[in-house]
Amino acid sequence: MENIINHFEKYLPLNDEEKQALMSRVTERKIKRRQFLLQEGDVCKYFTYVQSGCFKMYGVDDKGVEHNLVFAAEDDWISDIGSLHKELPSKLFIEAIEPSVVLQISKGDLWYLYSNHPKFDRNFRVIMEDKYIELQNRLLQAFSSTALDRYDRFITQYPHLANRLPNTQIASYLGVTPEFLSKIKNDRFKK
Amino acid sequence: MENIINHFEKYLPLNDEEKQALMSRVTERKIKRRQFLLQEGDVCKYFTYVQSGCFKMYGVDDKGVEHNLVFAAEDDWISDIGSLHKELPSKLFIEAIEPSVVLQISKGDLWYLYSNHPKFDRNFRVIMEDKYIELQNRLLQAFSSTALDRYDRFITQYPHLANRLPNTQIASYLGVTPEFLSKIKNDRFKK
């Protein structure tokens, strides 16, 4: 629980009352590798703080191929924000890549925190903004012409993930096959 | 000015005081074709409501190629939200594709509206959410395997834009060359 408090205090210090409110509205869950936080067709119910471990959020295309949109490791948030807010079925999956521990806040509890403790309003707004910016950068990166460029950007932007994720997952994030990523890495190394 | 009031009243009715506040905080500008609302390296200063006309927001890659991230036509919003909120230089351009009329709200006026008229707080939050969802769908679409798929999705999702934008702009949005888009359209027609 201390992690999430530290997380918020990066932006603004919390008083005891706020810490209390936060801790009472948050549910800790242990998640196994390959377990889902969200499956396509379900409505996303939680805003999830990753305390330890790692998740991927992805869509599956007509041919059954997975496309990783984002990763979230410790001290990050993950959620299908569209589905959570509009209460519409999600087109996405959120799945644990590693055994993980998360803290979840339901939409109702989120609203409770917003209306009773305005500081969270601001805090969650900043988180939302950060997520928006992350997505926009992701989109820009997705258009970087070559897969080699995209890979270079990925490892400079997420060095902690590059060493940790299987290449299959990185390939899916970059939008190439694992075979081609293998070739890219080999070519890169030779230079 | 009536357009923007109607726009907000789709979500929640506004009283006279709120309408007054909104209208006094908004600046109308006429924008010529090819004129910029934002250029790479500048900090984005405004949240822009498009009253008439059409804009594109795009990034330029190392090779000088433009990549359209989003379009915004009448009754839509456009802004580099990351740059606006963090006050950091943008990586993007926002440029008029058609002669346009916009209503702009500065960051300061936005904050004024938030704190003095809580209804706008909710209204702009919904707009933000919608923009986030749009971006997420865009990312999902960008990963649809073939360019033909992406084109099909584009014309079903934005039929009003498909007939209105030059194919060069649509090609840039889809992530293909205009020559290849031309081929796609030809192949599609033959079927």
Next chain:
DNA sequence: CTTTACCCTTAAACTATATTAAGGGTATTT
């Protein structure tokens, strides 16, 4: 109303990436 700038198309040659297949290696799970 004329000129310029932009836009669309076609086609041939080229390149980045996918697909298929196969073998060996390394984690998880039982």
Next chain:
DNA sequence: AAATACCCTTAATATAGTTTAAGGGTAAAG
């Protein structure tokens, strides 16, 4: 500790998309 499932690599063949070039058409600007 064994078995299974997963992961990485290489290489040959296949394909989606790019590049270059060239011609004609249409809309914007002086």
